[in-house]
Amino acid sequence: RRYTKEELLELHHGHLAAISYLDTQVGKVLDELDSLGLRDNTIIVFWSDHGIHIGEHGLMRKTTLFELDAGVPLIIATPNHPKGQRANGLVELIDLYPTLADLCGLEPPEVLEGVSLVPMLEDPTRTVKEAAMTETARPNYPRGNDPEVLGYSIRTDRFRYNEWRDFKTGEIRARELYDHSKDPGETVNVVGDPQFATELDRLSKVMEETLPSTTPWSNTNAGG
Incomplete structure (x- = not known):
């Protein structure tokens, strides 16, 4: 309403x-x-699993690909790193496990998809990844049924690029591109703007490289 x-x-x-x-x-x-x-x-870590909308974009609560939902607070305090530092590099929650393992001197399993954030704790100007991924389904709560589409989003230092894919086939149904240098509120979809064609092509390739190793349609294809 x-x-x-x-x-x-x-x-x-x-x-x-x-x-x-x-x-x-x-x-x-x-x-x-x-x-x-x-x-x-x-070692103290403060984070959230998602953000929230309270009227922005005409939306309420969570489960979108917009920055307000995908962005979360992340504070890491350790006895051995300076206090009050702020890093602007991209991170993902899957990075917490390898980060904690690294801080504790433990060897993380090789199968982890995340990376250690310790380099950023040591130098806040450093970056550890080119893109961060967010995923959500439509409908958000399918009540026991398969969703119709899955939304995948990658955030780079300047852009957010979204793809909405058919849940069963993986076919791209819709795309979005937001330029955070001019539109931090993500209100203007520039996916059809010719001046962003080169960047759009690059980001679509990054998306293919960043997609989870297992998707609903990859399972379907594997099964025949």
Whole structure:
């Protein structure tokens, strides 16, 4: 349904209140680590599994490929790295496992698709990957049935490129391209703009390289 301006303001107020409450609870955990003398021997990671829409793009909640859903907070605090650093490089949540293994001096399994973020902790200007991927289905909650399409998105330092693919065949049904240097809110789809043709071709190749190794249509094809 459509929300009124007043309703959206109230929802934003509630969202900010929830963030403030969560911040207080995190502070309590950190205080307890200090009181137990464990802070200097603990790696702390704060993150979320998804973002949220509260009226932006005419949407509510999550499960889209837009930046507001795909972007999440990520804070890593270790005893051996400087405090207060901010990195702008691309990362993915699949990078947490190899990062923690690296920080603990453990050898991660070779099958992991993520990479260690320790180089970025040591130097925030460094980058560890060219693109970050997001995936979601349509419909979002198919209630026991297969979704109609899967949406894949890759985010580079400048662009977000989306492909909506048929769940069974992998055929591309629709594409989106957003130029974050001019359109950080992702409101203008420039996929048909000739000036971005070269970049679009490059990103489509990056998408093919970045797609998960297993997809519904690859399983179908493998089965005959």
